[in-house]
Amino acid sequence: MGADAAHGGGDVGAFLASFRAxxxxxxxxxxxxxxxxxxxxxxxxxxxxRTDFTRVGDPRAYCRRAVINECASWGRRxxxxxxxxxxxxxxxxxVLSSQPDPFGRVEVMSALRSLSQRQRTxxxxxxxxxxxxxxxxxxxxxxxxxxxxLLSRGLKRLRAELEGEDRR
Amino acid sequence: MTRNIxxxxxxxxxxxxxxxxxxxxxxxxxxxxxxxxxxxxGQGRPGASRQKxxxxxxxxxxxxxxxxxxxWGVRMLADLPxxxxxxxxxxxxxxEYRVADGYRGVGALGLIFEVPESWSDGDVACDGSPRSDTVxxxxxxxxxxxxxxxxxxxxxxxxxxxxxxxAVAAARASEVVDVGGVRVRxxxxxxxxxxxxxxxxxxxxxxxxxxxxxxxxxxxxVVDRIRNTLREVPAGWVVVPDLxxxxxxxxxxxxxxxxxDVSVRDQDAPGHKPGxxxxxxxxxxxxxxxxxxxxxxxxxxx
Numbered sequence: 001m002g003a004d005a006a007h008g009g010g011d012v013g014a015f016l017a018s019f020r021a022x023x024x025x026x027x028x029x030x031x032x033x034x035x036x037x038x039x040x041x042x043x044x045x046x047x048x049x050r051t052d053f054t055r056v057g058d059p060r061a062y063c064r065r066a067v068i069n070e071c072a073s074w075g076r077r078x079x080x081x082x083x084x085x086x087x088x089x090x091x092x093x094x095v096l097s098s099q100p101d102p103f104g105r106v107e108v109m110s111a112l113r114s115l116s117q118r119q120r121t122x123x124x125x126x127x128x129x130x131x132x133x134x135x136x137x138x139x140x141x142x143x144x145x146x147x148x149x150l151l152s153r154g155l156k157r158l159r160a161e162l163e164g165e166d167r168r
Numbered sequence: 169m170t171r172n173i174x175x176x177x178x179x180x181x182x183x184x185x186x187x188x189x190x191x192x193x194x195x196x197x198x199x200x201x202x203x204x205x206x207x208x209x210g211q212g213r214p215g216a217s218r219q220k221x222x223x224x225x226x227x228x229x230x231x232x233x234x235x236x237x238x239x240w241g242v243r244m245l246a247d248l249p250x251x252x253x254x255x256x257x258x259x260x261x262x263x264e265y266r267v268a269d270g271y272r273g274v275g276a277l278g279l280i281f282e283v284p285e286s287w288s289d290g291d292v293a294c295d296g297s298p299r300s301d302t303v304x305x306x307x308x309x310x311x312x313x314x315x316x317x318x319x320x321x322x323x324x325x326x327x328x329x330x331x332x333x334x335a336v337a338a339a340r341a342s343e344v345v346d347v348g349g350v351r352v353r354x355x356x357x358x359x360x361x362x363x364x365x366x367x368x369x370x371x372x373x374x375x376x377x378x379x380x381x382x383x384x385x386x387x388x389x390v391v392d393r394i395r396n397t398l399r400e401v402p403a404g405w406v407v408v409p410d411l412x413x414x415x416x417x418x419x420x421x422x423x424x425x426x427x428x429d430v431s432v433r434d435q436d437a438p439g440h441k442p443g444x445x446x447x448x449x450x451x452x453x454x455x456x457x458x459x460x461x462x463x464x465x466x467x468x469x470x
Contacts, residue, residue, distance in 0.1 A: 021193040028192030029185050037192060103183035127178060128185040159177055 012053055016045050019060065023067050029124050030071040032113055040070045064129070068139050072117055104162070111161035119154035122147055265405055265455035267397070274303050275407030275455040276324045276381045277371055278350040282397040283322050283383075284390075289451055296331060298323070305410055305452060318364065320385035322394065324453065327370065327380045335368035335382040344372050348400030357391050360384075365391040369398070401455055408462055410452040411445045416466055419445050429461040437467035 020041060027037035044066045056062045112120050118140060125131045125139060133144040140147065265280065267273045272287075273280040283303060291302040298304060298321040305324045325332040338355035345354055351372035359365055366384040383394045401407060406426045411419035420430045437446045449463040450456055 024195075025189035025193040029189050034192060034195055103180050103187060105184035105187050108180060108184035109188060123181065124185060127181040128189060155177065158181070162177070162180075 012049060012051070015053075015059065016048055016063070019063060020045065023063060026064060026124075026128070027067050027071055029109075029112075029128050030068065030121060032109055040067060044070050065139050068121060068125070072121065107162060108158075111158050114161050115154050115157055119150050119157070122150040123154045123158070126151060263457040263460050264450055265402075265457070271397075273455045274322055274324075274453045275401055276379060276453065277352055277369060278401055279347055279352065279369065279381075280399050280401055280455055281322055281381060281383065281394055283394060284320075287320070287322070303453065318362070318386050320387065320390050321383070323382045323384070324379050325382065327378050329380075332368075332380050332382060335366065336370065336380050339368040339370040339380060347398055350400045354395070354398070357388065357395060359388075367391055367395050404458050405455050406458060408448055408450055408452050408454045408456060411448055411464065412452075414445055416443065416445060416464055419448075419464055423462050423464075427458040428456065429459065431461055431463045433463050433465050434468040435465045437465075440467035442467050 023041045023044065024034075024037045027040040028034060031037055031040065044063070048063060048066060051062075053059050053062075112123065115123065121140060122136055125136045131139070133147045136147045137144045140150075265273045265275075267280070267282045270285050271282045272285045273282055275281075284301065286301065288300055288302045290304055291298060291300045292304055293299050293316065296304070296306075297316040298319050299317060301320040303322045303324075306326070306329075323332075327336050335355070338358060339353045342353045342355045344351050347354075353370045353372065355368045357365055357367045364384050364386050365388040366382060368383075369381045371378050383391050385391050406428065408428075409422060409426075411422065414422065416432060420432070423430045433449075435446060437444075440446050444467050446465045446467050449465060456462065
């Protein structure tokens with residue numbers, strides 16, 4: 001059961017259920033919050049249940065784009081105040097710091113939050129999903145050149161943040 | 169691909185993102201079984217834990233609503249038939265949980281907090297501080313009030329709220345206690361610098377997105393009473409969630425998921441987007457019996 005089932009008009013519910021964890025993971029790296037991620041995916045899945053997947057070329061990509069879009073609107077709806085960021089940091093630190101951390105993921109995720117929504121989305125799509133400029137541009141509804149600019153500025157900012165972390 | 173930055177950073181990004189994503193997927197999978205059953209069944213709507221999370225999310229963002237709802241909401245409350253703890257016999261549409269005479273129950277964290285019946289709902293200044301003796305869901309500071317009045321309050325706030333930091337810390341430092349099967353951390357009653365007395369309650373598994381309940385008063389007796397009358401929400405009773413940021417369809421579905429009947433009433437609501445939920449009757453936080461009818465007040469014009 002999976003994309004083929006959904007694509008062939010089979011059991012959409014089973015496909016979405018099997019793909020849910022992947023979607024939560026994507027939403028997680030985009031929002032930085034397990035709760036937000038699960039809410040985003042829940043919202044998306046409810047909507048996708050009404051989708052005619054026979055008209056969708058790539059159901060997995062379609063679902064991922066739906067999550068990306070929902071994360072963007074989620075970010076706009078929720079005013080992320082400093083106190084929320086603090087709480088998110090506390091969550092990351094508590095959950096992740098107890099495990100081996102060869103990549104410095106706590107610092108990386110903290111640095112990611114310093115980026116704008118679009119920069120963060122571009123970085124995540126490039127380095128988590130390995131999407132190319134054209135794919136990211138399609139998801140963000142912008143030109144590939146804009147994607148390159150977002151990535152360049154995002155990485156520059158990330159490097160500065162991480163170097164600052166390392167110095168601390 | 170543009171490579172004007174060290175590949176070590178790119179490798180680090182890839183590694184970190186995949187690790188946290190794997191972690192998120194693992195956590196999602198651990199809670200997936202019931203959700204998947206619902207999705208597979210075409211329901212797509214998880215149960216109580218989902219409702220709690222959505223309720224919490226709504227509470228976090230409640231500031232703007234409180235600001236808009238404030239004066240109008242208070243006026244609307246005054247317009248409701250009967251008092252805030254009314255049952256079907258006295259004009260309300262839901263059977264609400266009865267506590268001691270002169271008091272009403274406010275549900276949060278699976279517990280019932282008894283507060284004086286005279287306390288208002290959501291009467292806050294722009295910084296989220298209570299203006300009168302009141303019950304507050306969410307603070308959402310949008311300004312600063314230099315000399316907040318010394319009033320009593322029961323505030324239900326997200327644990328990440330800055331104004332809740334000391335209360336959260338106090339509760340976290342307290343032992344877990346079992347209140348009728350509900351395991352929570354309840355801080356002792358302590359005196360603040362301004363002389364007010366307070367105590368706070370956190371869920372045992374205090375996690376991001378959870379709520380902290382803070383009772384505060386200049387009168388220690390008021391705080392002591394709230395603390396001493398804490399009890400669990402009994403089986404067969406549920407707490408009306410905060411639906412102010414939900415759509416009418418979503419809000420109705422959530423209430424039905426909780427075993428409640430729903431009616432929708434259109435109201436003029438200046439400042440509210442037509443079609444949005446202005447409030448519920450009974451109000452959020454009310455403890456009502458399964459099968460009760462909760463009325464969603466829907467804005468019909470701005």
